[in-house]
Amino acid sequence: MDIQAYFDRIGFSGTARPDLETLTALHRGHLRAIPYENLDVQLGRPMSLDPLDAFDKLVTRRRGGWCYEMNGLLGAVLQDIGFSVTRMSGSVSRDERGDRPLGNHLVLRVELDRPYIADVGFGDGILEPFPLAIGAHRCEGYDFRLEDLDSEWLRFHNHANGGAPYFDFTLAPASPEQLSATCRWLSTSPDSIFVQTALAFRHTPDGIVSLLGRAHRRIRPDGKQTILLNSAEEFVAVLERDFDLDAPEAAALWPAICAKHEELFGAEARS
Structure with missing residues (x-):
């Protein structure tokens, strides 16, 4: 190594x-x-x-x-x-x-x-x-x-x-x-959250950014803000911009992410 x-x-x-x-x-x-x-x-x-x-x-x-x-x-x-x-x-x-x-x-x-x-x-x-x-x-x-x-x-x-x-x-x-x-x-396993949807987290100098399915979240000690992503293009762009991930192939995941989002996260992912 x-x-x-x-x-x-x-x-x-x-x-x-x-x-x-x-x-x-x-x-x-x-x-x-x-x-x-x-x-x-x-x-x-x-x-x-x-x-x-x-x-x-x-x-x-x-x-x-x-x-x-x-x-x-x-x-x-x-x-x-x-x-x-x-x-x-x-x-x-x-x-x-x-x-x-x-x-x-x-x-x-x-x-x-x-x-x-x-x-x-x-x-x-x-x-x-x-x-x-x-x-x-x-x-x-x-x-x-x-x-x-x-x-x-x-x-x-x-x-x-x-x-x-x-x-x-x-x-x-x-x-x-x-x-x-x-x-x-x-x-x-289809019962695994990791199989069911995409997840990402990264620590930044001013807090933490995360993705829970469609939910793009900025987390700070005093609260969190969530924006729902609306397209595969936006999803791939956020992966690159906020997580430094060059993964255009992730666009293929978007339909399944949308289909599963409300079932997995519901109102919690919007808060």
């Missing part, structure tokens, strides 16, 4: 050391440069858990990715630098969906003077790594919270204007078999 190419991709120009300063700079740079997106799932392309495949896609081809790719790549880079990294299994919407979401999120634990959580794969989540400490965590004006649910599970609460409101995770190392099975389900 060409670490310098990754540094160039995210605009990191410092000296990489296994310390909090480097971890924070890489985390912020990654989220500012590389969007979260699921266009390959939408287009029916095979998905991979291999960090080298993520490097080719996110760095060489300058695309974005979802949690397995975003955190998979960051975790591999951190290990190459000399960080101690544990990949942990997360579960988005575990209360609502039972066991089906187990392993639908990949989370990184990084050992420094104390454990930190690094997560560049939660879309509109936290911009910086945060200590593995129960309680409130504030970053860039957004308020987050880590809750101890029981002897096994912790819950990360997203900020008030976020998309997914929370994910649960355990501190045990993730099972590669579980991650692989859930990745396969998420990328192929």
